Amino acid sequence: MTMAAIQDRSHADSGTGIVIDGVSHSYGSRHGSGVLALDNINLDIRENEFHALLGPSGCGKSTLLYLIGGFIPIQQGTIATRKGKVTAPGPERSIVFQNFALFPWKTVLQNIVYGLKKQGIGAAEAESRAREFINLVQLKGFENAYPSQLSGGMQQRAAIARTLAVDPEILLMDEPFGALDAQTRRVMQEELRAIWQRSRKTVVFVTHDVHEAVFLADRISIMSARPGRIQHVIDVNLPQDRGEEILERPEFLELSERIWRLVREQAISASRGEH
């Protein structure tokens, strides 16, 4: 599969992608009595790396992603990218949500064209580039379908195409395959890894699925139960080219088991905390 639309960034130096420095966040705390969701997060996400944020539900991993995205104001600490401090959302940090968040009144093609036009690209060129990305995510033939006519997997392909089309430096993914069935999820994981292999964007991928994190990521940050802290940062030493066969390899299983034990402790304390 050759893909002209995605630039080859593999030669780029692996400098700093995102620097998260002393970030804390609490919800509903106008008077300081709120719930502490994130507690003093310090994390360097390298440029061009596929980084997974892994943790039990409610640990604040999505909150951290929204802070990187600039969707919610940073209360304490700083987040910086190559473009400077994060203060607002921007197309260099584009996001894919669990519930797709496509524009339901636009067709697949129009959804992708929207983002391209926001980058100042003319209508004709935007459409031809949108078609390339539709081919990339294998939605050819569905250009003129509305999101409500598509299955969940197809909607998420369209959402990924829309986000990739604006060529963000940083790709934020908030449990993007969480709403899909197991088979579709597996296929989408392989495709995402393959797309990332070619584009080499900095990816921050939020998930609570250990196998998904190990299969996709180069590094995994394991977060504690609320208040969210970074407990461990683990390197995934698996081959760059990852197909289905890797799921059977002993080093994959061993690493998954090790990470699962770390996450399990957090999940148990999270469920105790809730009762």
Next chain:
Amino acid sequence: MTSAGDGNTTVKLPAEALQGQRTSSAYRLALGDAGVQAAVILFLCVLWETVTRLDLVHPFLLPPLSQVLQRLWEDILSGTVFVDLALTLYRALSGFFIAAAIAIPLGVLMSRSAALRWFFDPLISVGFPMPKIAFLPIFILWFDIFDTSKIIMVAFSCFFPIVTATFAGTSAVDKWPVWSARSLGAKDREVLWEVVLPLASPQIITGLQIALPVGMITTVVTEMLMGGRGIGGTMITAGRFADSVGVFTGIVEIAFLGFVVIRSLEYIRGRLLVWHPESRR
């Protein structure tokens, strides 16, 4: 350009084919619906005519349908029915559009500004359940006894359902598409036009669909209270002259006008919301 998609597209049914199937079956359904509805109306007409022909009801209380239709035909030939229909429609639609032009922006602004919400929310809560027609004497004093006060009366009654629906629709918009647009490069003010309004459009249109019949009712009632031409005025005049055929002719005209106007709005809704799952039932 080569792509992995080329090999796989054959297994998928193209969206155009899906849409095609849906439209043809939807057509058949719509035709069936229209048939049943026409049959119901036809049945009521036959019942009306039969009851009067058999002298079960005094013709002054319920004149035969055939007489009513004959009067309607005479009015069509003389052109008076068109004057009445046009006047009533003009008043109803003018009031409706004035109300929409004020209520939609206000509803949107209320969802975005706490100060406006605090100011207007209690006014709307008090005004919505109030019988708007009670304000007619005030409007007559302030304006005139002709079109102005009627149109303002209509706009006043249409305003509340539209502003309420717009406010509810624009405040309940999901944050995910809004965030998506922002992360694709949309500015804050662009999001209002490009994301919030399209997402809220089903609810706004519902508000308009509630307001339009309210506007039609208000038009006919003000015409009846204030006299002059228009369907309501002509009916009241007919009533004063004990012309029961004339009164029932007015009823038939209102039914016809209401049907056409409501169906037009439904049609416009379908065209505007082709993307919505409701359009593919």
